[in-house]
Amino acid sequence: MLHADAPPALPPSITLRRSTAADLPAIAEADGRAFGLDYTDEHLEEIRALFDPGRHLVAEDGGEIVGVTGSFSFDVTLPGGALLPAEGVSWVSVAVTHRRLGILRALLTEQHRGFVADGLPVSLLTASEGAIYGRFGYGIATEHREGEISRRRAAFRPDVPDPGGVRQAGADEMRRTAPEIHRRWAAQTPGALSRSDTWWDLHLADRRWHRDGASALFHLVHADGYVSYRIDHATQTCRISDMATASDEAYIALWRTVLALDLVETVFARSLTAFEPLQYLLADPRQLRTPKQYDGMWARVLDVPAALSARRYSTEVDVVLDVRDPFLDRGGRFRLRGGPDGAECAAAEAGAPVVGIEMAALGSLLFGGAHAGSLARAGLIHADDPAVLRRVSTAFQGERTPRHGTDF
Numbered sequence: 001m002l003h004a005d006a007p008p009a010l011p012p013s014i015t016l017r018r019s020t021a022a023d024l025p026a027i028a029e030a031d032g033r034a035f036g037l038d039y040t041d042e043h044l045e046e047i048r049a050l051f052d053p054g055r056h057l058v059a060e061d062g063g064e065i066v067g068v069t070g071s072f073s074f075d076v077t078l079p080g081g082a083l084l085p086a087e088g089v090s091w092v093s094v095a096v097t098h099r100r101l102g103i104l105r106a107l108l109t110e111q112h113r114g115f116v117a118d119g120l121p122v123s124l125l126t127a128s129e130g131a132i133y134g135r136f137g138y139g140i141a142t143e144h145r146e147g148e149i150s151r152r153r154a155a156f157r158p159d160v161p162d163p164g165g166v167r168q169a170g171a172d173e174m175r176r177t178a179p180e181i182h183r184r185w186a187a188q189t190p191g192a193l194s195r196s197d198t199w200w201d202l203h204l205a206d207r208r209w210h211r212d213g214a215s216a217l218f219h220l221v222h223a224d225g226y227v228s229y230r231i232d233h234a235t236q237t238c239r240i241s242d243m244a245t246a247s248d249e250a251y252i253a254l255w256r257t258v259l260a261l262d263l264v265e266t267v268f269a270r271s272l273t274a275f276e277p278l279q280y281l282l283a284d285p286r287q288l289r290t291p292k293q294y295d296g297m298w299a300r301v302l303d304v305p306a307a308l309s310a311r312r313y314s315t316e317v318d319v320v321l322d323v324r325d326p327f328l329d330r331g332g333r334f335r336l337r338g339g340p341d342g343a344e345c346a347a348a349e350a351g352a353p354v355v356g357i358e359m360a361a362l363g364s365l366l367f368g369g370a371h372a373g374s375l376a377r378a379g380l381i382h383a384d385d386p387a388v389l390r391r392v393s394t395a396f397q398g399e400r401t402p403r404h405g406t407d408f
């Protein structure tokens with residue numbers, strides 16, 4: 001059933017409805033056309049394992065699917081370790097014949113009204129283009145920093161220990177041990193997404209179409225970490241496809257092992273963080289190059305008090321946030337009193353200095369990766385008193401750079 005209020009006006013031939021299991025091939029075809037992908041029956045079988053029709057909406061014109069949005073359920077870690085339930089928006093596309101008619105806006109309005117009705121505090125997505133989602137209240141929450149290391153030139157600082165404890169593992173052992181390690185890593189990492197059993201099964205099945213011309217997955221495990229990688233023989237590159245470490249020993253031990261791979265010239269990791277410890281472990285930090293850095297996961301707050309009271313803050317903060325949300329009208333004034341040991345947040349007109357903030361900027365601040373001062377300089381946060389802005393900036397920043405770890 002769709003939600004009570006009518007979505008924004010669309011041409012009369014276009015209708016929205018919730019999808020059914022039978023829609024999957026047509027949804028995949030729509031997605032394939034939008035992104036230039038060719039889904040085979042094998043792909044569809046894999047997708048079906050994760051596809052929840054109740055979480056997808058379609059727009060139809062004359063019985064043909066012309067727009068799609070869907071979502072996957074996660075828990076996402078906040079600074080301080082609390083987990084928030086979140087929907088990760090995905091499978092978004094509109095047919096090229098029907099663009100700029102308002103179909104995306106209508107689909108997202110309906111979908112997000114559903115999230116609010118379900119009491120969700122936050123929604124997430126990764127964006128094909130950066131200009132689309134700010135208007136819907138999404139801000140950049142994590143970044144992808146691509147890292148490239150010339151293996152033969154990268155040496156560790158002489159005082160860095162060599163903790164050892166790394167073993168080679170097959171997919172079966174990974175399936176038994178990696179989910180628990182990943183949970184421990186996620187508990188320490190703001191922005192980290194939980195993974196379902198199905199996700200692990202599919203990832204470790206390592207189907208050929210995920211290999212992009214490189215080898216099958218190899219795995220290395222440590223009591224507190226693991227790394228999965230492929231070898232691209234054409235470029236003599238080790239491509240790290242997944243890594244999680246729940247202790248510094250595991251982090252050092254696994255990086256040491258990967259950087260000791262004979263016959264590999266370059267180690268490539270798609271998703272390092274801005275302040276990646278590896279660069280400080282190397283004798284020459286410049287050996288960790290950054291070919292690209294771009295937005296990773298975007299976050300949108302749906303319930304300001306629930307999201308802000310669940311996280312911890314680096315320093316004490318007492319402020320009234322005046323949140324502007326033209327898309328869903330989930331803004332208003334909320335007093336946030338928080339610190340390292342806990343926080344409370346509730347609707348309140350006054351009682352503390354007022355800071356104006358766009359909903360998208362709040363999504364950027366939620367996981368501690370953004371700098372409130374920079375957002376203020378960009379006009380997305382307003383505070384009359386610079387000292388208040390400094391306090392907000394310090395309080396919201398986390399000890400660790402957020403990383404979501406799982407694409408969706």
Ligand SMILES: CC(C)(COP(=O)(O)OP(=O)(O)OC[C@H]1O[C@@H](n2cnc3c(N)ncnc32)[C@H](O)[C@@H]1OP(=O)(O)O)[C@@H](O)C(=O)NCCC(=O)NCCS
Pocket residue numbers: 034035092093094095098099100101102103104105106126127128129131132135
């Ligand atoms: C992106 C896409 C879904 C937009 O669908 P659409 O139905 O044309 O979008 P709408 O007409 O509802 O536009 C909604 C708003 O977003 C804006 N917008 C839409 N696509 C945009 C784009 N690519 N870049 C910047 N703004 C965009 C519109 O101008 C409109 O703004 P407004 O409502 O504030 O005036 C569609 O172009 C598409 O399928 N692209 C290819 C696949 C893709 O990139 N999907 C997104 C995956 S994350």
